[in-house]
Amino acid sequence: KQEVTQIPAALSVPEGENLVLNCSFTDSAIYNLQWFRQDPGKGLTSLLLIQSSQREQTSGRLNASLDKSSGRSTLYIAASQPGDSATYLCVAYNAGNMLTFGGGTRLMVKP
Amino acid sequence: DVKVTQSSRYLVKRTGEKVFLECVQDMDHENMFWYRQDPGLGLRLIYFSYDVKMKEKGDIPEGYSVSREKKERFSLILESASTNQTSMYLCASSLWGASSYEQYFGPGTRLTVT
Numbered sequence: 001k002q003e004v005t006q007i008p009a010a011l012s013v014p015e016g017e018n019l020v021l022n023c024s025f026t027d028s029a030i031y032n033l034q035w036f037r038q039d040p041g042k043g044l045t046s047l048l049l050i051q052s053s054q055r056e057q058t059s060g061r062l063n064a065s066l067d068k069s070s071g072r073s074t075l076y077i078a079a080s081q082p083g084d085s086a087t088y089l090c091v092a093y094n095a096g097n098m099l100t101f102g103g104g105t106r107l108m109v110k111p
Numbered sequence: 112d113v114k115v116t117q118s119s120r121y122l123v124k125r126t127g128e129k130v131f132l133e134c135v136q137d138m139d140h141e142n143m144f145w146y147r148q149d150p151g152l153g154l155r156l157i158y159f160s161y162d163v164k165m166k167e168k169g170d171i172p173e174g175y176s177v178s179r180e181k182k183e184r185f186s187l188i189l190e191s192a193s194t195n196q197t198s199m200y201l202c203a204s205s206l207w208g209a210s211s212y213e214q215y216f217g218p219g220t221r222l223t224v225t
């Protein structure tokens with residue numbers, strides 16, 4: 001059974017720092033890897049989806065990479081801002097369109 | 112743009128009430144899903160449906176049922192709400208196929224059962 005782990009569970013950084021959020025998964029036979037953002041009490045906002053044939057995706061200050069062989073994905077946030085404060089979820093897409101969610105990394109960017 | 116809507120953002124119900132959570136998608140997706148999200152437990156799949164009138168149990172179906180009478184609408188039913196069903200409920204939809212297509216999520220319904 002797929003397991004997805006996100007480390008660290010919480011992170012606090014000063015504004016302007018570049019940072020990396022980590023995600024690892026146990027079963028490398030994934031179809032997609034997706035990163036979401038979730039603000040307190042709100043739904044999921046999709047940030048980036050990497051298909052299994054891709055190595056990375058970029059959107060603005062965000063870059064997500066995927067290494068299936070090592071079972072890892074990273075989300076890189078450049079020049080962090082207080083508005084980036086949220087919980088970031090990593091999600092692995094398995095066969096049959098089933099998702100496995102990581103526990104999330106709660107990010108706080110201090111002004 | 113894919114749009115998934117949920118009937119309520121916030122809902123407060125009493126123990127024992129029958130509760131309906133509605134989800135509607137506008138992209139003609141075959142698959143629809145219901146999840147619940149709880150602190151420390153993450154998101155867990157309750158039920159999903161890959162076609163009208165079809166349903167499959169997810170990881171935690173106990174205490175819930177679903178209905179899919181039309182392709183665009185997927186309802187989650189709590190037959191007799193209990194306090195342990197207080198949670199955030201998220202609906203999602205996707206295309207169906209041999210591969211695994213992106214799931215699009217609704218805004219969520221925060222249900223409180225008192």
